[in-house]
Structure formats: C-alpha cells, structure tokens
Amino acid sequence: MRIKLWLDAITGLFARNWITLLGASVTTVSALFIIGYFAVGIVVELPPYAGIVGYMVLPGAFVTGLLIIPVGAWWDRRRRLKAQREGLPEPLPYPRLDLNDSRTRRAFAVVGFLTIANLFILSTVTYRGVVYSDSVEFCGLICHTVMEPQYTAFLDSPHARVRCAECHIGPGAPWFVRSKLDGARQVFAVALDTYPTPVPSPVENLRPARDTCEQCHWPSKFTGDRIRVIEKFSPDEDNTPLTTVLSMHIGGGNADHPGIHSWHINPNKTTEYYATDYEREDIVYVRVTNDDGEVTEYFARGHEDLDPAVLPPDALREMDCIDCHNRPTHVFRLPGEAMDRAMALNRIDADVPYIKARGVETLEAAAEVEDGRAYIAEELRAFYQENYPELYAEETERVEAAIAEVQNIYGHNVFPRMNVTWGTYPNHIGHTTAEGCFRCHTNTHRTLDEPREAIRQDCTICHSVLAWDEHEPAILQQLGL
Numbered sequence: 001m002r003i004k005l006w007l008d009a010i011t012g013l014f015a016r017n018w019i020t021l022l023g024a025s026v027t028t029v030s031a032l033f034i035i036g037y038f039a040v041g042i043v044v045e046l047p048p049y050a051g052i053v054g055y056m057v058l059p060g061a062f063v064t065g066l067l068i069i070p071v072g073a074w075w076d077r078r079r080r081l082k083a084q085r086e087g088l089p090e091p092l093p094y095p096r097l098d099l100n101d102s103r104t105r106r107a108f109a110v111v112g113f114l115t116i117a118n119l120f121i122l123s124t125v126t127y128r129g130v131v132y133s134d135s136v137e138f139c140g141l142i143c144h145t146v147m148e149p150q151y152t153a154f155l156d157s158p159h160a161r162v163r164c165a166e167c168h169i170g171p172g173a174p175w176f177v178r179s180k181l182d183g184a185r186q187v188f189a190v191a192l193d194t195y196p197t198p199v200p201s202p203v204e205n206l207r208p209a210r211d212t213c214e215q216c217h218w219p220s221k222f223t224g225d226r227i228r229v230i231e232k233f234s235p236d237e238d239n240t241p242l243t244t245v246l247s248m249h250i251g252g253g254n255a256d257h258p259g260i261h262s263w264h265i266n267p268n269k270t271t272e273y274y275a276t277d278y279e280r281e282d283i284v285y286v287r288v289t290n291d292d293g294e295v296t297e298y299f300a301r302g303h304e305d306l307d308p309a310v311l312p313p314d315a316l317r318e319m320d321c322i323d324c325h326n327r328p329t330h331v332f333r334l335p336g337e338a339m340d341r342a343m344a345l346n347r348i349d350a351d352v353p354y355i356k357a358r359g360v361e362t363l364e365a366a367a368e369v370e371d372g373r374a375y376i377a378e379e380l381r382a383f384y385q386e387n388y389p390e391l392y393a394e395e396t397e398r399v400e401a402a403i404a405e406v407q408n409i410y411g412h413n414v415f416p417r418m419n420v421t422w423g424t425y426p427n428h429i430g431h432t433t434a435e436g437c438f439r440c441h442t443n444t445h446r447t448l449d450e451p452r453e454a455i456r457q458d459c460t461i462c463h464s465v466l467a468w469d470e471h472e473p474a475i476l477q478q479l480g481l
C-alpha cells in the first residue's frame, strides 16, 4: 500500500508528458548502470576499454536524459498555452501545491531525493571521468594503433611513471579545456580513420616546457658536470666492447655554473630560431636577446641576406627544453644504438658470436619486409645453424634468447601500421645519430658584423671526451667505475 503511494507520487511527477517520462527513464536506467559499473569496478579490475562505456557513454546518456526532462516541461507548457488560447480543456491540470496534502509532500520528497542523487552521481562520474581521460591507459591504449609507438617507447623510459597528461597538458584550466577539445577531435580522426601516419613530430602546439618539464626539473636545480659512460660493441666475432666516457658540462640554470643548461636555460636570455622545414632540422637563423636588450643574430651560410622582419610572426620559435630534449620519453633508437643498449644491459648475451653485426644487419633489413619479426628469427637462426652448428645445437636456448631480444628491439622501434621505422623520430640531444646540437653549432652559423662570431662546434664546450670508443679505458678505473 505504502509502496503504491510512493509510486503514485513518482508517476504523478513524470506521467504528465511522455517526453519528460522518456528523459527520466533514460537517466534512471543509465544511473543504475553507472552504479553497477562502479560496483563491478570495486570487485574486479575492468579493462581500460570499459572506461569508455563507464565514463563516457553512460554519463552521456545520463546527462542527455536530464536535458530531455526540461524539454518535456517546455513542450508541456506550450501544449497548455495552446489549449488556453483555443479555449480547450487543459490536458492534465497542475496539482495544487499544498504541503498539508501527503501526496504533495511525497512528491517533494521524491524530487529532493532524486536531485541529490543526481548531483552525487554527476559529480562522482565527472571527477572519475576526468581522472580516467587523463590516465596513461586512456591516452596510450584507447587509440591503440595510433599511440602504440609512443606508448611502447614511454613504458621503457625514465618517465614511465609520469602520466602523459603531465607533459602534454600540464596544470591549469585553459590547457585542460584545450586538451579535451583537441582530444575530441582526435577521437573523430580515429573513428573516421583520417589520422596521419606517422603521427607528425614536432607536436605543433605542445605546451611550453616551462609549464610542464619545469614542474619537476626547475632550472636552478641543475649544477655541475655529469659523467656519461656509453657502451658499444664492435661488429667483430667477439663483439669487442668499446667504451666512450664523456663529462657532460650540464651546468646550472644560471651563469654561476657554466655549461649547456647555464647557457641555454638561463632566465636572462631568450634564444629564438627560424627553421625552413616543419621538422625544425634546417635552422637558418638564430637570434639571442639578453635581458638588457642586447641582440645577437646568427645566419647560416648562404642565408646571410635573410631579413627576419619579413618572416611571418609565428615563424620564429623560442627555444626551450624540447628543442634539445625532444625525446625525453618516446625514445626510438637506430639498430646500432638499440643493439648496444640491449647488450650493455645484458638483455642480449654478448658472447654469442657476431650477434652485434648480424643483429644490426637483420634489423635494418627487417623494416623492409612484410613480417619483420619472422624474418629476424629465420635469418638469425639460419646464420647460426649454418656457421656455428655446434654452438647452436649445444646452447640453443642462449642463441634463441638473443634472437628473441633482437625481435623485441624491432617491436619497440618499427611500427609498420603507423609507418614508423628506423629514424622516423630523430633525437636532438647529441649529434651522432641525428644533427641535434649541430643544427646550430656548425661553426658556420655566424653574425654579420666583423669579427664574425660563430655558434661554435669546439669539442669541449659541451663535454670533455675522456675516452672515445676504447676497450677498457683507464679512465673508468681512475673514476672507480
């Protein structure tokens, strides 16, 4: 009996018109599903894809339902006004609001309860939805094919525990909104299959690094030099290890600690440049402005008559962290680098004869064939079975493990579906695998006034080379490494 009274109150509220009823039903059903989704999420771990339904489709339906309800009310009002104008009886008279009437009190209680419940569901779902859409799983896995190269590289990088959004969006509301709009556009591009392959780099509208990187690495934090030990292996039978030792003059974020950072991320200096290409590889003009207004301009050879005043206003780019650290987390390597790293980390056994040379060779060729992984396995297996039959027979596992690791390197760097292959995404941090620093530090980017100063390439301004491709260099012992 009591239940019936409550049901009457609810139907009394909604049965006035079918549009409102429809909205209310959509909202109620999606609310139940949302609650169900959360409940299931507590018990079992749902796959990231489920989030699309839980945080986007269902809340979308929920809000649509809520929006339909006032539409129904508006329609109802028009219907009434029309009836009044034409002198017809009203479709259903309004109830009298009399709080002494228990029916009315029930209706009020129902409305109050539903409003609070809706607000609660809406705020929870909005919060969880935002957290979800900023999560690494959402960015990296939802558009699986598109993000696969960047996501794969990210997982194997120093920033694997930093969320995508911390570098790609950063703090604050304006960029948050921008990123959501941009994200919606990207979802359409994926749905309509109109996205570019590979995803172009540099990212044109990346947030300036001072709002992202500098949240964790602020310039005054850096000081002094850093020793870098780079291990390589020769392409001979023994894969002879070679070591390069550099003392990187990183320096601090100010002139007290001279070095790379003290020059380039000095808060009292702005460096701008103009590149003729989208990739920012061909830099022909560099301008340095000091705080005191002093301007120094460098022109590449053959571009001395370039007039910066006629360049379009956004053609100049202000240099920041990304112009050197363009691959802090999406690190793609060339076959030689990748083999050296895997061998140095002992992922590939350096005692397998010729593994360095054969590995590099098959990796390069694998990018040209249909099924690169299968090709690597066939080629390397055939090589060892033919040339080292005893080794292969006695230590099959060791050789096969090395082969599997070479396949892994392929899987981490070559993504045929996204047209990503060796060298698609060059790293600007050095000058050996890509132009990098030598896009400007050429000795030939010079000022126009005599004496013509150059952006220098002296081998000691960025690092001291303590050992260069040496076998067991003495310096490592001196350093106690």
Ligand code: HEC
Residues within 6 Å of the ligand: 136, 139, 140, 147, 150, 151, 154, 159, 162, 163, 164, 165, 166, 167, 168, 199, 200, 201, 202, 203, 204, 206, 322, 325, 326, 327, 328, 329, 330, 425
């Ligand atoms: C440590 C900071 C950082 C993190 C974390 C990060 N990125 Fe990036 N991402 C960058 C930088 C820097 C670039 C290159 C920008 C440039 O050259 O303009 C980039 C570029 C990209 C590109 C463009 C293609 C390319 O390789 O240049 C995509 C796509 C991308 N990131 C996706 C992701 C995804 C997905 C995640 C999370 C799984 C993520 N990023 C995490 C810093 C980061």
Ligand code: HEC
Residues within 6 Å of the ligand: 158, 159, 162, 166, 167, 209, 212, 213, 214, 215, 216, 217, 321, 322, 325, 328
């Ligand atoms: C949320 C904090 C955070 C943000 C944002 C961040 N980093 Fe880092 N970064 C770290 C941490 C932590 C490490 C140390 C990781 C380690 O030692 O393995 C690191 C390490 C590095 C290193 C040294 C890597 C190495 O091989 O030793 C570089 C270079 C670097 N970050 C550059 C950047 C750049 C460029 C950006 C902006 C695109 C950035 N970081 C954004 C936290 C962050």
Ligand code: HEC
Residues within 6 Å of the ligand: 209, 213, 214, 217, 218, 219, 226, 228, 248, 250, 260, 261, 264, 265, 319, 320, 321, 322, 323, 324, 325, 429
């Ligand atoms: C002119 C190029 C350049 C710019 C600009 C630059 N860096 Fe670096 N940074 C380097 C080089 C080169 C190294 C040393 C790399 C190595 O050791 O291999 C380095 C090293 C680092 C390291 C590792 C330091 C350590 O002690 O291990 C971090 C972190 C880093 N940079 C962050 C940043 C951040 C954040 C910015 C922007 C505020 C920035 N860098 C701007 C070139 C640059």
Ligand code: HEC
Residues within 6 Å of the ligand: 259, 260, 263, 264, 271, 272, 273, 283, 286, 288, 298, 319, 323, 324, 428, 429, 430, 436, 437, 438, 439, 440, 441, 454, 455, 456, 461, 462
């Ligand atoms: C967009 C152009 C540009 C790029 C790219 C660039 N630099 Fe520079 N760099 C300059 C200019 C301009 C100067 C000032 C000229 C000078 O004094 O030699 C300079 C000066 C320096 C200095 C100070 C030189 C001195 O005389 O003390 C260091 C160190 C340095 N850069 C390191 C690097 C490193 C490391 C990289 C690559 C990771 C790099 N730069 C990439 C433009 C560039």
Ligand code: HEC
Residues within 6 Å of the ligand: 230, 244, 246, 429, 430, 431, 432, 437, 438, 441, 456, 457, 458, 459, 460, 461, 462, 463, 465, 468
């Ligand atoms: C403008 C700065 C700059 C100048 C000038 C410079 N280097 Fe470098 N060099 C770098 C950076 C940065 C790296 C480290 C890249 C990395 O982190 O892997 C590097 C790395 C190297 C390496 C190790 C690369 C490897 O993978 O084996 C060698 C060797 C080297 N430099 C030699 C030289 C020589 C020789 C010169 C003089 C012609 C020179 N460098 C001038 C910035 C510079």
